Structure formats: C-alpha cells, structure tokens
Amino acid sequence: MDVVSIIGTILAFVVLIVGAILKGTDVSALWNPAAFVIVFIGTISALLLHTQGKVLKRAAGMLKMVYQPPELHPSDLISRVIGWSEISRRQGLLGLEPHIDAEDDPLVKKGLQLLVDGSEPEAIRTTLELEVATREHADLQAAKVYEQGGVYSPTMGIIGAVLGLMAVMRDLTDPAKLGHGIAAAFVATIYGISLANLLLLPIGARLKALINKQTQVREILIEGLISIAEGDNPRQIESKLQGYLV
Template structure:
C-alpha cells in the first residue's frame, strides 16, 4: 500500500485543459494573455489565502496537506487484487508452517499497518484483538488525512472572497488616482485580475484537489479494510479459498 503509482495523466490533462481553456478564451475574445499576469493581484490572493488557511489549521496539518498534494499526480498504489493475492499467499504459509512463519516477512514489509498486522499474527494474537488494534491505527490515519485534505477545501472557500478583497483594493487605488489617468489602468487591472485569480484558484485548483484527495483516501481505506479483514481471517485459521472469496467482495 505504500508504493506509488505512475504519473496520473488524467490530472495533468485536466489541469492543463482548464488553464488552456481560460487563457484561450481570453485570446479568442481579443485580449492578451499577458493582461492576466498581475503580481500584485497574485500576491493578494495567494498570500491572503495561504495566511487564512494557516490561521485556521495547525502547522502539522497544513504541512501534511501540502505534501499530500503530490497524490494528485502520483497517487498511492490502489491495487486490491495484488493485496488479496499477497494475503492469500500468507494464508497458505500459515496453513503449511504455522503463524510463526510469518515473522520472516515482517522485516521485508515497508507499510507500517501491514508490518504491524504481520507481527500481531506471528505473535499469535486473537482475531478480535488484531482487528481492534489495526482499526485504531486506521481510524487515526484516516482522521489525519481527511484533516489535511480539508486545507484545500478551506483554501477553495477563502480564495474567491480574498479575490474580491483584491478587487476592492484595486478600486481604492483607482479612486485615489482619478486626477492621474496614467495610474488608473494598473488599479483597474489589479481589481479585475484579483477576482479572476480568486475564483480561478478556488475552482480550478483548490476544490478539485480537495475532492480528488478525498477519493484517494477512500481508496486507501478500502485497501486497509481488505488487509484487516484478511489478517483477521488468517488469525481465525480460515481456509485460504474462503478468505479469497470473501475479499473479492471488496472488488465488485
């Protein structure tokens, strides 16, 4: 479960398509792509949004959420069939050599939850105790990941409002320089571009990232449930064929 998959081209294509559509539409309407580049508007929207999210979130949650953003392009491996195959191989080992034989696999496994489950099995833990212990870890991990994913959802809520704030600041600059026509253009540009940045950053970046992270977390939760269910079945001494048949239900 700890392995990373290849580049998610769907995410790359979706992000590129969104930005090309916006910039292409601007050009088709007779505008210039360069007019969408405003450093002041960018600073107001991005800086204000990050500041607001930092204010509401503990730094650990914020940092973890930023790191999780790489899942959009390189998501964790989701391969329930491979996991089921691995569990069934352990079931056959136990059937042939006993639970203690699984101890040889503990150093090889990298995933913390899988390593813990194998160690509990090798130690002869009862199925209900094994399930209870692993489900606590799963619950805590899921809670941490969902909290971290919510920073993107929060950013998607703050960005449009901060974009409006940037627009108001630009209009204030315009009002202060009515006697100097050469300064009006920059103020108006900041006003409108800040709104575009706020709405665009929220709806083209933050909210899609938040929703995709939730989807990935759900996929990982299914993998973890397969693992716990399979290991509990091994602890109960169930037949490998029966274990496989039951675990295949997660793949429907």
C-alpha cells in the first residue's frame, strides 16, 4: 500500500473543504447534484466516445497501481540473474529448466524458456523486446485515459457554470436568488478544475512513472538473459546490469 498516494488523495478533498471554510463558504454549498452530473458524467461520456473499450477497461484495472504499486526491486532481479548465470555455467543452460515453473512473471518464464531452448541471443532480444514494447504501449495508452479526463473535466465545468448562469439570468426579477444561483453555477467549475488537477492528471502522471519503472526492470531482465546466452561470466553480467541502478 502506497501511503503517500493515499495521503495525497485525502488531502485533495481536505483542501477543498478547508479552503471553503476559510473563505467563509458553507461546506454544503460545495454539493450540487446538477453540477456533479454535468462534470462527472459528462467527463465519462467524453472518455467513452474518445477511447476504445479495451483501453478503458485496462485503465480502470490499472487504477489500483496508484495505491498498491507493483513490487519492483531491480537489485533483487540482478541477484537472480547472477544466480541463473552461475547455474548455467555449472550445469549448462538446461540446468535452468527446473526454475521456469517457479517464476510467476510470464516474461521471466518466456525468457528462461528461450534460454533452455538454446535460442540465439538476438532472437531472445527480438522476442522479449517486442513483448515489452507491446505491453508498455498498452499501459501508456491506458494511463493517457486519465490525462484525457483531466483535459475534458475543466471544459465540462465551464459548461456547467454557463448552464447555471443561464438559469440565473431567467430569474433576474428576484435579486434575493441571484447570489445563491451564481454561487451554485460556479460549483461546476470547481468540480471540473479540481477533478482534473487534484485527481486525474496526478493519477495519469503517477501511472506513467510506474510504467517507466516497470520497463526499466524488464530491460534489466532482457540484458541479463542475453548475457547468459552469450556466455558472459557472472561478474561481467553483474557489472553490466549495475549500470541500470541509480
């Protein structure tokens, strides 16, 4: 569980509520059903029209990564690669076969299987890099859904504000209702801008950072497996892979 992301999400709501109180606004004024429908449902409808269903489904599934990021330990992976290298030097590449079923990551399984099958280093690189690139592209497309939502929601907020002002303009004969009506109209703008800048855009940026980190770890794996295929000794492999760590 990523405590920092949870705190950030909670603060996003606290900032609005405390800000409203400090400005002398009644907290209940922040709730407006019509504005909620226009901004939130409007943003979702725009995303449904803009994005393919499978991308939306992937984006929804990736949201949990923000609060429960995958365990990525490059140094541990390097140690495992070194261990595979030592096994292959003692027992040959076939000695790695028992270790395939023990792995959970499909990419690791495929890489070890390619080694055991005696594939050429370039064939291993081509196969694994293609899979990594395909997965990265799909993940980035899903992360962009949140960024696109961050583009649409402020516009939905403006639409909600304009519609609210139109309703107010029809009731100019009653000055007592003007202040309340105008305040309610701008709630939609608050919803739109807050949804974009406090949630959607940060979530998109966070997912992109996690995807880049995953890709880096996968690159370590590919380089390590190719080095084993080329017959490099464990110390050479370790020295090469340490270059990925900062």
